[in-house]
Amino acid sequence: MEKFRIFTAVFALSLTALAMLLLTQLIISSLPVMETFGFRFVIESVWDPVKEVFGALPFIYGTLVTSFIALLIAVPLSIGAAVFLTQYISPKLSYVLSFLIEIIAAIPSVVIGLWGIFVLIPFIREEVGPFLIEYLGFIPVFQGPVYGPSILTGALILTIMIVPIITSMTKDAINTVPILQREGMIALGATRWEVITKVTLPYARPGIIGGVMLGLGRAIGETMAITMVIGNAPEIPASLLAPGDTLASVIANQFSEATSALHESALIELGLILFIITIVINICARLILRREVARG
Amino acid sequence: MGTREKFDKDINEVYRMLGEMRDLAIDSINSSMEALDKLDEDAAKVALRNDVKSYDLMRNIENRCTALLMLQAPVAKDLRKIVTAMKSSGDLNRIIRYAKNISTLAIEMVKEKDEHFKKLIGLKGMKDKSIDMIEKAMKALLEENKNLAMEVYKEEEDVDALYEQIFRELITYMVEDNRKITRGVRYLLAGRYLERVADHACNIAEGAIYITTGERIAPD
């Protein structure tokens, strides 16, 4: 017994140590850039490896904006899908459709990236972009020329990748709502829709938020697929239809060909920032969930 | 033992005690009437002793039934049996009390050195009938036999008729000869007590019908 405890403790501690080691390593490797640019690193928007000027803002912006848009589209879509799958169709059909949705999550992201290049990019360039400019052009983010690869394209790719996660988590959360809760509302004379909005979704809220957070984490860290469609331009474009870049994709793109030690260090600091953003999101998720659980 | 079997065991015990009270009642009536007939003080004392025993039995039955009502909340036949047991123990106790009253009459006559001025044929008839009624009513109760209980109702009419007959006869004696009034009143009281005994036997029969059918059929 005692032996077993020590055994497991060693594992647990070594995992924690690994995380700490990673963080320290990132910080140490970022030190050259930190010393050179200090805080300016995160607020400057020029990234020029040739001139050795490094500002991370375009990537932070790209990461946050693509993820945010992805959530904006994916959350209602996923909740709608989950409600449909659990409340409106037979369990058998639901099983089949859920399986198909979950398969999307299993597709390697490079494959999704390829699909993005060959299907999504032309579609944005020829259909979506012109449409948005024509009808929503009065909004600044939909102005200027249409490129295929863009912030919006990246966001859509992310959406596709996180919808299965959020849908499946939401489905699970909905399935944990006790029948007694739903019947309580039905017995008061509620329609099916009222039961969903007044009981099922509120009761499932903590689970849904968990799913959204998981999706957000995935979106922020996603590298391959978004790298292939976002255009890889180290800028903060005024339009969502223009190319941009994210923290993860710039690291992936430039690391193998980093021109100098400082460049390499700058890329590592981008990694550090990504790491910190992920941690912050995780902490936020936990805080929200704790509040939700306390409420419920 | 499950609560169910415990209940059955308790209720059987209650009915066994009722049987004991029936034996006491019959014994009391027999000996008190013997005491009156033979003016025998020793025989009279039997009914006095039985009265004490009967009271204890009745209280015991009551306590057990109260506990059963409280703990088991019986329904249907169980409920009817308990309610009837309580009432019947009261009836039997009253019967034994009347026998004791007859014994008291006998003792008074012994004390006053009275002699009978007539044979107590009518009273003996009433005694036999009422004992028969008690036996039948109790048998009906223990065996849940409605028909037997209905017979008890019929016999009560006979007892009433006998009492009326004795009543007229004694009035005639007393009007004829005023020295016979004290003894006449005692015979009359004995008759009255036996008539009450028969009445209580009827109550027991009514309980037997209630247990069996759930209905209350009053004797007419």
Add this chain to the structure above:
Amino acid sequence: MSTKIRIKSLNGWFGEKQVLKDINLDIEENSITAIIGPSGCGKTTLIRCINRMHEVTPGARVEGSVLLDEQDIYKEDPVKVRERIGMVFQRPNPFPTMSVLENAVAGLKLKGIRNRKLLAEKAEEVIKAVGLWDEVKNELNKPGTSLSGGQQQRLCIARALAVEPEVLLMDEPASALDPVSTMRLEDLIYELKKEYTIVIVTHNMQQAARVSDYTAFLYMGELIEYSNTKELFERPKNDLTERYISGRFG
């Protein structure tokens, strides 16, 4: 006295399994009717047929008719039927995401009433009606689930009353409560019959005997005996009934 609910040739199924067999039962207005019977005999299913909750269960099916004031509820909109026939469940089920006050008027909000003052007044009225006001008047904004079991169940009754139903169905409403809460609940049910027609399922015979005016004994999906409660408990006509109520089986 008149008949409020008339159940005619009612049959109920779960999938292939028939759990209610040709039930015919007339329920008196402003009275308490108890449904008793051993576990699994179909008590819950029967009352769930009275407000069309049975069909909410996937695979469940009903045949026959249930007349409310001589109108077949199976020919009407189930949502409307449930507004007229309220239900209280076996386990208290207040909504955890709503406060005590919101719970009490959840049904009214469904009817589109938004006026906060009106809602607060109605909440107070029904919470008082179930004798809960003094206990919770300082906790109206806490979640409904923060109350004790007995309080939660009374809140659920208040919630049902707020919709102003004519009939109240209760499925073993005291089975999850302690004896004191049970007694208070029974008193409340007795009070409520002045204004509502009440059908209560219970497996507690003493409870049925204490609170109800009429009792129906159900066995394996069939209505074995139905009569005046005193009559049924004092002299049941059917031998099965007798054996069941005197605890000799089930």
